[in-house]
Amino acid sequence: MEAAVFAVCAVIVLSGALGVVLSRNPVHSALSLVGTLFGVAVLFIVQDANFLAAVQVIVYAGAIVVLFLFVIMLLGVDRTDDIETEPLVAQRPLAILAGIALGGGLIAVLVGSTITGVRGSGATLKADTPDVEQIGRLLFTSYLFPFEITSVLLVIAVVGAVLLARARPGDQIDEEEPVAELRAEPAPLDEEEEVDA
């Protein structure tokens, strides 16, 4: 049973990941990302991490991907990428070579080593207790300080996002001008500096 679920989910996860990388249209990439995220969520459920599966679907598929789609739609960057043009000489073959080396290295480490069974935290995963309770108990005892720090991180992120998204004078696109023309010719870097000054 678990083997079948794993096989199906592995195919979904990997094809979704390849879809993210290979799609020309960013919207298709975002939708492939949803497939990958759902596959990973199902794999979480199979491994008895029900709470994390729910959070994965809510936070990732529900919030993060929607945020991606909002940005794609708002900025109108859903045009197809020219995936063929290569700005740097031999960047793509080198990247694929590096990927093969990375993946091969990881698999080699996996094959050549055994899991020692040394635990990081003292809490043992119990089968009969709900995992929400176990995570919550550990989160508010051993991991209390990191938990508090995360709240600070979230506040910083919110403030940073507001500051970044604030409209500054002079960085608006001229509304009279049709967006298609602007999209066709990105402003060169040199002119940018004069606008700033």
Added chain:
Amino acid sequence: MIVAADTVAVDWYLALGALLFTVGAVGLLIRRNPLVMFMCVELMLNAVNLTFVSLARELGDVGGQVVVFFVLVVAAAEVVVGLGIIVSILRRRPGATADDMSLLRG
């Protein structure tokens, strides 16, 4: 390692995580659209999450699942700030790719 009749060995999960991470890393290297590059980072984070959950089950340790919780929070914060930066760059310079962003200024 307990090998019951209907469980998958942890090695398969770790291999899937490794492959997912590799796909994400290669995508980050070959794509130039900043949004797609960002999605590739999410792929890599998911690969790590999958690895953590698999080892949490293998070792019977709740700590692995708690770390995944933190990774999710950090990913959310990262996406908010990163997309804010991308929006402010693309608003000024529509159609910019990663190659156009060589200066650390708007």
